Amino acid sequence: MPASSSRRPAAEDAGTPDVPAVALRGITKRFPGVVANHDIDITVRRGTVHALVGENGAGKSTLMKILYGMQRPDEGTIEIDGRRVSFKGPAEAIACGIGMVHQHFMLADNLTVLENVVLGAEKAHGIGSRARRRIAELSETYGLNVRPDVLVEDIGVADRQRVEILKVLYRGARTLILDEPTAVLVPQEVDALFHNLRGLTAEGLTVLFISHKLGEVLSVADEITVIRRGTTVGSVLPADTNPKQLAELMVGSELPTPATRESTVTDEPMLTVSGLHLSGTDSDGLRREVLADIDFTIHRGEVLGIAGVEGNGQAELVEAVMGVRVPDGGTITLDGEEISGASTRRRREAGIGYVPEDRHRHGLLLDAPLWENRMLGHVTEAPNSRGPWLTAAAARADTRRIVEEYDVRTPGIEVTAGSLSGGNQQKLIVGREMSHRPKVLIAAHPTRGVDVGAQARIWDEIRRARHEGLAVLLISADLDELIGLSDSLRVMYRGRLVADADPATITPEELGTAMTGTASGHLTAEQGETGSDAGSDPASGAESGDSERPEGPEGGAR
Amino acid sequence: MALLLVAGALLLLSLVRVITDENSLTGTDQWVSAMTFAVPIGLAGLGGLWAERSGVINIGLEGMMMLGLFAAGWIGWQHGPWAAVAAGIVGGALGGLVHAVATVTFGVDHIVSGVAINILALGVVQFLAKQWFGGEGSEAAAAGGNDKQSPPMERIEPFSVPGLSDWLGDLADKHWFLVSDTAGIARALVHNVSWLTVLAVLLFVGTYLLLWRTSFGLRLRSCGENPQATESLGVNVYLYKYLALAVSGGLAGLGGAYLAVLIRMYQDGQTGGRGYLGLATMIFGNWRPGGVAAGAGLFGFMDALQTRGGGAVVHATLLLFALLLLGLSVWQYLRGRRVVAFALAGTAVLLWAWYAATDTMPLELVTASPYLTTLLVLTLFAQRLRVPRAVGKPYRRGQDS
């Protein structure tokens, strides 16, 4: 790391290669009713990328927050470069050379990149031109390509990720914590990020890295620590393991082996979108095209996957189909009935189910009990209401059924949706939408941030319904999921469907390349099109056909 | 850009002044008086800005203003007007701190707490006024105090810049198109200026510099945009919110003190909803000091116009609005929004017809003119407003959004 090293604690000089950059010993953290971390031991060598893996709620984020001074451990010690430390807040951790990129972006949208970066570290280089110079310098050194004077709200996720990293570097961090940094990135962006990380470790920095994508972890980490139910179950070297072993280590039991599936596609069109156009006003007040010439048909029993880098119009497409946004032109037909002018509610009643991308903002009423959330979006349908009257008792009973069938982990249906974990929230949403036997399901990132177990259950559900004739519009940033679940694939770029591909033959890498707008027309795999259904399980692909992810019983119907 | 707008406004005013022959439109006294009305509202608005920029809605401005008014009246008659100003600030700041305790420490809904503070402040102020000013045989009562008023305090003499003021005055009296108008308005800045107005202007400028040009301001504003992010960078969000609310209350209190110094005593009910109007100017001003000043200025201008001039002058503003709408209509037309443009043009014509057909306005409409104007302007521009992202959201340390 260049010039600014002078402000860092003396640790660097004191450090010898044997002293670990971070050593966590016996860390225990209890929350009311939960032990988030229990007797955790981790040693991180300097200049390495150290990955942490574990199920949702295993305690990874909590542990990292402890290291970053945002939470205080109930027991245990932290050593940084061999020195015992005890942080009262992030400020002290930052002073010790620790920086953290959080699971959810920690950026103020209405401030510029520069302001976001210098916030809290104004003493270093002020908030003016000196800071700008320093940012340019860092951006240059690590190839981050950050423009300091744009508003954060105007930049994409990958750029935001880089801003987050820059924030950390700006503070002169020697140890970077990255909590699920790749969840929202496409493969190319992930590669670029990993390249950056490599650059950092080459400079002698240490990276702590959390991810649910085991393939990634294996490719970037120097060492991997597995956390299960709040405690460390072991550290492995990537060379000595494979994704399957790793997953089993995480979950603590053997995973069922995956099976292939048959096609259920029929020739009965269920959802037809033709000539869809949508324009919107951007932040500069200019009108620009968001969607153009969108044409596609989804048949009964078909899953149509849309691939694309986030921000290319997928969200708007979903909103247009849901009727939340009014397109400028084009028609949408559902099972023979034109619904172009129908309201969202009408569309839902006509048989469109919706698993939204952002469950907190679009899928749930966080302050409302589960059974009220069960009504959301279907309040005009049985069992939620009869005529204008709600039928709360029936809705309650049905909620209990969903909780049971979809294995939503909750003490009851009167608790608020906000107190469930993300995975359980998602299961509730999927259960709700499936309960109304939709003709078409719009699923946007249905398994984002959800752990492997819940993920498998959700995939199962989608497959089961597809088997019964459901048409699915699937949007996902997880290319394995996309390739694995879809019967056909389209690539979206700058508001247009620019290419299509056969999920049986395409690889995630090829798809990722197409998403950057370099390809058009029908994509064919170089190695030939003889792929069978065998490769199309969501969990395969990147992890070289040897699928490691759990799969529910019905998935194996062949 | 801003300069262009100011120039345009001047031109428009001069034009209307010449056409309608209402010289008071650009008269010095009108503008001095506009300032007088604008300052307390503007200070409340600025107080609102501080609070909301830090992420806390402050509907309790009215109550804080009352506290300031009372404290100023109480200290003022005993220790003079400058002490009153200080007391007003302290009184308001206390109100702000109560709001901070409720919203920041206890996480109470901001609007709920604000309303409660308004009720509480009214109760406390009236109770104490009766105890302290109206007590039978008390010193205060002997000095002219009673249940509803404090005894009078000394005056703060306004100042004029000697040569400039007269020169501009001469120029203004010539009634030359634009030149005299500009002189008349400019003279308001150097003639009979209240020191407190100067203080208020400084506070606006200071707020801008502090909030947008220093790291303190950056931290404070980021508390209103994303407190979780701010906390994660080692900034003590609670502390900043407390500070912001103390300043917010202090500014509203200063607004109250300004009124007290102006009328030279505490007068029950003198705030008369100015705190709420301050809140309105803050939204109107897009949470920026310049905007708040403009909003308060517009309000003060209209209020001064109707108070000083009555029906005839307010009537002249019909023409002002007609011209303004016409301008807007042309602009919208150029941007390709025909329907909007025609609607605006239609309204302009109607206003003009109204102007031509009458020569004064009923008192009721005149008194409502500031409110109608605010409503009109907001309706035209509201969609461009940008609220601090996290404003009104409860924030607990260490909790995800």
Next chain:
Amino acid sequence: GESSTESNENENEGEKGPGIAFDVGGRDDHSFNESAATGADRAGEALGITPEFQTARNGETNADRVQRLTGLANAGYNPVIGVGYLYGDAIAEVAAEFPDTTFGVVDAAPEGENIYSMVFAEHEVSYLAGVAAALKSETGRVGFIGGVDNPLIQKFEAGFVQGVADTNPDVEVEVDYLYADDDRGFADPAKASEKANAMLGRDVDVIYTAAGSSGSGSIEQVAGVEGAWAIGVDSDQYQQPGLAEYQDSILTSGVKRVDVAVEDLITAVHNGEAPSGIHEYTLAENGVELATSGGFIDDIQDEIDAATERIVNGEITVASTP
């Protein structure tokens, strides 16, 4: 449960002296409430009884006023006097329930056997104020500022305008109100001050302000201008401690002798009488008068006396609406 009236009737047989209920202005409003209080105090002193004073809260309804009056009557106060026209309906309601108590009300004229209504000829004294203003004005422009545009204040306006016109038709009168219909008009000195300032700016040099507590704002502005005069209302504002430093600018005041009316009523009741009916306190019986403190109108006293004379003997009828 038991009603508050029942429980108290036995305890409070004895007469307790006067009970006075004020409207929001309160007993020291520098205006007619204060005047009523003075009258009661004077009577109290003379008769050796202590009057009870109560004041309304902001935003009261008729029910609150009824309760207050009932409370006073019930506690044995006699007479019970409501000060301010808002008490009209409430007095009528409560008086029916307490036939043995005498009720008095200022500025309203409800009907009732045991109600003594005291209304004042504000227009007449305002006429005299107009005479004084017209005579004292150097610039030929005088002004009237009303707090709220309601019938009571319009009476002041009507008399004043007529007085000016009858004295010197060349003198122009500017008439303005602070608010159309909002009681803030009686508690907004800041606004009155601006209004007066604007009038002074237009060469108005005598301003008659009928706006309750807001009046002080106007008087202060007038005091800041050499040669300009303020005319007060309701009580002799020259004498008020709160306005002491502007004394030299207070030409005169249109005084309502609420004090006399109230004192008389209390004395009468104390002497066992039970006066009732509507009584208008006019110029003729010194129910209203132009204050002379400060001696600023001594030089025009003759003209004022002449005008008074003509009003009293009916030569002039002063209009009570503008």
Next chain:
Amino acid sequence: MTVGKPGFVAGRLNERQREKLILGVAAPLLALLTAMAITSLVMVVTGDNPFTAFSVMFDFGIKSDSQVWIINKAIPYYLSAVAVAIGFRMNLFNIGVDGQYRVAAFFAAVVGGALSLPGFVQIPVILLVAMVCGGIWAGIAGYLKATRGVSEVITTIMLNFIAGSLIAYFLQEGRLAEREGNIVHTPDIPGSSYFFEFATSVQPIHGTVLIAVLIGAAYWFVLTRTRFGFDLRAVGRSESAAEASGVSVTRTVVTAMLLSGAVAGLVGMPTLLNESGNYGNDFPEGLGFTGIAIALLGRNHAIGMGFAALLWAFLERTGTQLEFEGFDQEIVGVMQGVIVLSVVVAYELVRRWGVRRQQRLVGEKLAQARKSDNDQAEVSA
């Protein structure tokens, strides 16, 4: 607006209800005690004896005529609170109830004074006019919010002031009003148009109390038992989620404002139909602001607001009595403020405690599940 109910907890029905009840009562009780403590402190500091004051208030407050008075006084407060609460339930802050009810009562009084139909026709007509006028006045704010995105906080503040001017314009002799002494008012409504009363041993209770009860019941019913109410609450809890679920947010905003305004329109009716018979310049003002306080105190709950309205009226009734005992009635203002503030703090504390408790239960449940998973895993391993 925090609309969350004090945390209720899963479990058997009666247990849940009991806990809900305890939590529901604990907060206001705690707050009331805090408020009394703070007020006592203020009184002690200013040299008064708080215990005497409280006992005076209590003794006077339970008298039969006081009770009637309190009920009558609480009627408009309650209606006003419901009007405010309809907005609160969907995150709309209707500060404009004040203007709405005044405009409504004024025009209702004008219509009532102009017609002389039989009472059973005319009273509904008057009520309807009031609701329509209140609805329109609030609808302006709703419309501007929905179409132009103007904050309803500002528009309703402005509309309050404008309402005053509008009424002032028409409330003049020769326009829509007549003059009686120093009062100008609309022509009196005919005797047959007065609302009925319930006779008691002391003064009668106003029949309009029925309107309040009906409105309260309708409020509760519509919000909790109908689809429309669900949509409304959904928008209040999360606009984005409601939109995605098929609720038209703009339409709901306008509808809610219209409803709020319509209820606000009724606020002046108890005064008009049971007391004054006309709208004059002595018509009560400021009931809208009282309504905000009462909605807050009652947590937007149909019954809670009822108690809050009665408490408010009780304080006013007994405050006046304090004067007779040599206390300052202004202490009531302090008390009201302190009560509102401590109630909201107490509710928040209790709510937070409930949420924590709930999360603990969720956590325990998860831990249990994991434990059984573990056991299984160990068995299978």
